Amino acid sequence: MQNVSDAAQRLLDGGRIADAVALNARGVGAGDAAALFQRAMWTIIGQALARDLPAARRLLRDAATRGHAEARLLEITLAANGTGATADWTGALALLDDAIAANDTHARALQQLLGAMALAPDGTPARHPSPEPLTDDGVVSRVPGLLTAAECAHVAGSVHDLLAPALVADPRTGRMVPHPIRTSDHAVIGPLREDVVIRALNTRLAAVSNTPIGAGEALTVLRYRPGQQFRLHSDVLPGTRNQRVATVLVYLNDDFTGGETVFPDYDLTIRPRLGDAVIFRNTDAAGRPLAKARHAGQPVVSGTKWLATRWIRARAYDPWRGPESV
Numbered sequence: 001m002q003n004v005s006d007a008a009q010r011l012l013d014g015g016r017i018a019d020a021v022a023l024n025a026r027g028v029g030a031g032d033a034a035a036l037f038q039r040a041m042w043t044i045i046g047q048a049l050a051r052d053l054p055a056a057r058r059l060l061r062d063a064a065t066r067g068h069a070e071a072r073l074l075e076i077t078l079a080a081n082g083t084g085a086t087a088d089w090t091g092a093l094a095l096l097d098d099a100i101a102a103n104d105t106h107a108r109a110l111q112q113l114l115g116a117m118a119l120a121p122d123g124t125p126a127r128h129p130s131p132e133p134l135t136d137d138g139v140v141s142r143v144p145g146l147l148t149a150a151e152c153a154h155v156a157g158s159v160h161d162l163l164a165p166a167l168v169a170d171p172r173t174g175r176m177v178p179h180p181i182r183t184s185d186h187a188v189i190g191p192l193r194e195d196v197v198i199r200a201l202n203t204r205l206a207a208v209s210n211t212p213i214g215a216g217e218a219l220t221v222l223r224y225r226p227g228q229q230f231r232l233h234s235d236v237l238p239g240t241r242n243q244r245v246a247t248v249l250v251y252l253n254d255d256f257t258g259g260e261t262v263f264p265d266y267d268l269t270i271r272p273r274l275g276d277a278v279i280f281r282n283t284d285a286a287g288r289p290l291a292k293a294r295h296a297g298q299p300v301v302s303g304t305k306w307l308a309t310r311w312i313r314a315r316a317y318d319p320w321r322g323p324e325s326v
């Protein structure tokens with residue numbers, strides 16, 4: 001019945017939304033797993049159908065029960081990160097076991113990575129190293145070896161198909177133009193990509209930075225090729241109701257030259273080392289921007305630099321409605 005969902009997708013791509021929905025509904029009515037998964041995706045993205053995350057979870061459950069491998073994996077991801085229902089780490093691990101029992105090799109790889117972490121039953125790290133201050137005032141600190149090489153590879157690998165040049169809207173034309181400050185490629189690991197491993201890592205980044213898991217923006221991966229850089233900037237945003245109070249950077253590799261992170265106001269140059277995290281505050285205790293936290297990613301000279309960034313807001317927010325939704 002794969003052809004039903006394929007045909008429905010073609011109708012949708014051709015703009016025939018009602019026909020697409022009707023054809024998909026025929027497949028769903030016949031209990032077709034691919035059609036159920038397709039309806040789940042439309043219901044998550046809000047394409048063809050209105051977004052309804054709890055309904056999407058029910059559709060994924062149904063598709064997974066009928067042996068749809070992608071539905072099974074996505075269900076695990078959403079259970080862990082709380083999309084369409086309250087985050088349920090124990091439930092996600094039980095679903096992961098089900099997938100492994102069904103011989104899903106990807107699920108097994110995820111479990112292997114989790115098995116190497118020391119996690120409490122709720123998915124938080126059982127222990128984690130303390131940040132070492134890099135500045136006297138405690139604004140910038142480092143956590144050596146926060147992620148293992150395998151974890152770094154998983155983060156970078158999870159976005160291989162998503163990396164694209166960073167673009168921003170030109171305020172005059174509204175057109176998307178290359179980012180003037182950041183010349184790297186980037187990819188955002190949103191809730192659909194935040195699998196159990198990434199979720200556990202985000203939970204670790206929240207723990208070491210002593211910030212709530214729900215206040216972090218989606219983990220963003222940056223890839224710098226030779227000559228690419230992140231020019232001097234501050235991570236605070238103008239006119240926001242939910243400021244970026246802190247940032248956690250994680251170096252995902254170190255087999256390149258150049259690409260140091262520099263804080264000129266502190267005369268501080270940080271040489272990236274695989275798995276090291278750098279944590280810094282962007283605002284003072286009163287929530288005002290901290291000018292001295294300005295920083296840059298120096299141009300890469302040779303090789304490719306991979307970095308993950310977690311910009312952390314003042315307050316938790318709904319990832320589907322955005323950081324301004326609080």
Ligand SMILES: O=C(O)CCC(=O)C(=O)O
Nearest residue numbers: 230260261296297307309
């Ligand atoms: O690439 C770097 O070292 C800096 C990255 C950065 O400034 C950021 O992600 O906000």
Ligand SMILES: [Fe+2]
Nearest residue numbers: 233234235295
């Ligand atoms: Fe930055």
